[in-house]
Each structure stands twice: as structure tokens, then as C-alpha cells.
Amino acid sequence: GQNIDQPTEMTATEGAIVQINCTYQTSGFNGLFWYQQHAGEAPTFLSYNVLDGLEEKGRFSSFLSRSKGYSYLLLKELQMKDSASYLCAVMDSNYQLIWGAGTKLIIKP
Amino acid sequence: IAGITQAPTSQILAAGRRMTLRCTQDMRHNAMYWYRQDLGLGLRLIHYSNTAGTTGKGEVPDGYSVSRANTDDFPLTLASAVPSQTSVYFCASSAGTNTEAFFGQGTRLTVV
Numbered sequence: 706g707q708n709i710d711q712p713t714e715m716t717a718t719e720g721a722i723v724q725i726n727c728t729y730q731t732s733g734f735n736g737l738f739w740y741q742q743h744a745g746e747a748p749t750f751l752s753y754n755v756l757d758g759l760e761e762k763g764r765f766s767s768f769l770s771r772s773k774g775y776s777y778l779l780l781k782e783l784q785m786k787d788s789a790s791y792l793c794a795v796m797d798s799n800y801q802l803i804w805g806a807g808t809k810l811i812i813k814p
Numbered sequence: 815i816a817g818i819t820q821a822p823t824s825q826i827l828a829a830g831r832r833m834t835l836r837c838t839q840d841m842r843h844n845a846m847y848w849y850r851q852d853l854g855l856g857l858r859l860i861h862y863s864n865t866a867g868t869t870g871k872g873e874v875p876d877g878y879s880v881s882r883a884n885t886d887d888f889p890l891t892l893a894s895a896v897p898s899q900t901s902v903y904f905c906a907s908s909a910g911t912n913t914e915a916f917f918g919q920g921t922r923l924t925v926v
Contacts, residue, residue: 750914802859
């Protein structure tokens with residue numbers, strides 16, 4: 706079966722750095738997405754990785770290792786507004802997105 | 815710029831009733847999707863459409879139907895609602911099959 710694993714909840718301090726991990730087992734791979742979802746709102750796109758390595762976009766970076774079935778989202782200089790759920794999704798061989806359950810990130814002052 | 819719009823925002827529905835959730839996008843995206851999101855679970859694909867005139871079944875299609883008569887609209891119909899269909903429903907669209915998806919604001923549906 707297809708599976709996406711990410712921690713259920715993480716807590717971090719304002720101004721700090723946090724890394725949210727995602728491991729996957731899917732039938733084929735056509736890219737990995739990270740989305741942010743604030744409570745009661747729609748998911749919004751953060752990043753897309755299809756090749757191994759690190760993609761940096763401002764305070765957010767995303768890393769992919771296809772051989773390990775592993776990705777992480779790195780958030781730097783955390784702000785209170787970063788409190789949200791972070792969703793990892795993998796596009797399989799049929800170009801369907803398989804979603805993880807999301808990681809709820811709590812930022813404390 | 816509207817993007818993608820869903821209606822209604824929320825609804826309480828009696829079991830056994832028929833209900834259509836509306837979704838409209840103005841980005842001329844080819845692909846559209848319907849997901850349901852339940853607590854503790856990832857987004858689950860109900861139905862999708864890669865282009866106007868075509869639809870396909872996702873992971874959890876039973877009890878739902880869709881149509882794609884044109885590029886902009888992708889309604890989701892519950893023929894006879896059951897309590898297990900209580901969920902938050904998100905419509906999404908993307909320009910292609912491996913590009914970022916844009917989501918509507920969601921419809922919170924409660925079946926009683």
C-alpha cells in the first residue's frame with residue numbers, strides 16, 4: 706500500500722528553527738509537495754521537490770532524498786503566524802497525490 | 815482575482831437527502847479535484863477531472879458523483895447522504911497533473 710508518515714504534532718519557540726520530517730512509500734514518484742494549512746482554512750502551496758537536494762525559498766527550505774523515501778521542511782526564524790499544520794504529499798506513478806495526515810506545529814513565545 | 819470558489823461554506827443535511835457542492839475556478843486550469851478532510855487523516859481524493867469532459871474515481875468515490883461539463887465548474891453530488899459523509903470538503907485545481915494545486919475555502923458538511 707501507499708503510505709506517508711509525518712509526526713502528528715511538534716512544538717517550537719518563536720525565533721528558532723524547526724525541521725518537519727516526512728517519509729513515504731508510494732507506487733512510483735513524480736514529485737513531493739509541502740503545503741501549509743492554518744486552522745479552518747484551505748491548504749496553500751509551499752514547495753515542490755522532484756530532484757534530490759535542498760530547495761530554499763526565504764525562511765522555508767525543503768529537502769528530498771528519493772533513495773531514502775524522505776523529505777523534510779525546514780522553517781527558520783519562526784514567527785507566531787507559522788503556527789499551522791504542514792502537509793506532505795507525494796505524486797505517485799498515476800500522477801495522483803497521496804497525502805500525509807499533517808504535522809500540527811505549535812509556536813510558543 | 816477569485817481563484818477557486820466553493821459553495822456553500824457550511825451545511826447541515828438530513829440523512830438520505832441529495833446535495834450538490836459547487837466549485838468554480840477562473841484560472842482556466844485543466845485539472846480539478848474533490849477531497850475530503852477528516853480529523854487525523856490526510857486529504858483523501860474523491861473524484862478528479864484531468865480536463866473538461868472527463869472524470870475519474872479517486873480513493874473514496876462511493877456515494878459521490880461528479881461532472882465536468884466545462885473547464886470552470888466541477889460540482890460534487892451526494893445522491894443520498896449518510897452520517898459518514900460528515901467532513902470538510904475541498905475542491906482544488908491545477909494547471910497540470912504535476913503542478914501545484916490551488917484550493918477552495920472548503921465546505922463543512924454535517925449529515926445528521
